[in-house]
Amino acid sequence: MHIKLELVGVPVTDIDRAKAFYERVGFHTDHDMTVSDEIRFVQMTPPGSACSIAFGKGITRMAPGSLDNMQVVVEDIERAHAALTERGVEVGEIDDRPWGSFVYFADPDGNRWAVQQTTPRDR
Numbered sequence: 753m754h755i756k757l758e759l760v761g762v763p764v765t766d767i768d769r770a771k772a773f774y775e776r777v778g779f780h781t782d783h784d785m786t787v788s789d790e791i792r793f794v795q796m797t798p799p800g801s802a803c804s805i806a807f808g809k810g811i812t813r814m815a816p817g818s819l820d821n822m823q824v825v826v827e828d829i830e831r832a833h834a835a836l837t838e839r840g841v842e843v844g845e846i847d848d849r850p851w852g853s854f855v856y857f858a859d860p861d862g863n864r865w866a867v868q869q870t871t872p873r874d875r
């Protein structure tokens with residue numbers, strides 16, 4: 753039996769602000785549907801990913817900003833750092849660890865993300 757992770761809920765306060773932010777990060781909007789007065793569903797996917805995020809109204813019970821350490825993986829951390837910076841995403845310096853190199857950012861609600869290059873830069 754295969755089990756695939758395909759969708760993760762992200763708790764946000766302002767749907768349109770979150771959508772604009774994740775577009776700036778580089779995510780593609782797959783769906784933005786208002787189903788009813790109680791439900792608006794926005795699904796976005798990072799380029800090349802099989803897993804998407806979803807946020808909106810009536811999507812999750814988590815408190816906005818409570819998602820911590822969502823992780824995406826890139827081939828080139830320096831290129832990713834430069835691209836995010838150019839797009840106006842506030843990222844820290846590259847953090848080199850024995851198991852990979854990382855940069856970190858948070859969305860407008862404080863949901864925290866890690867971007868990892870799985871091979872450290874010094875190898």
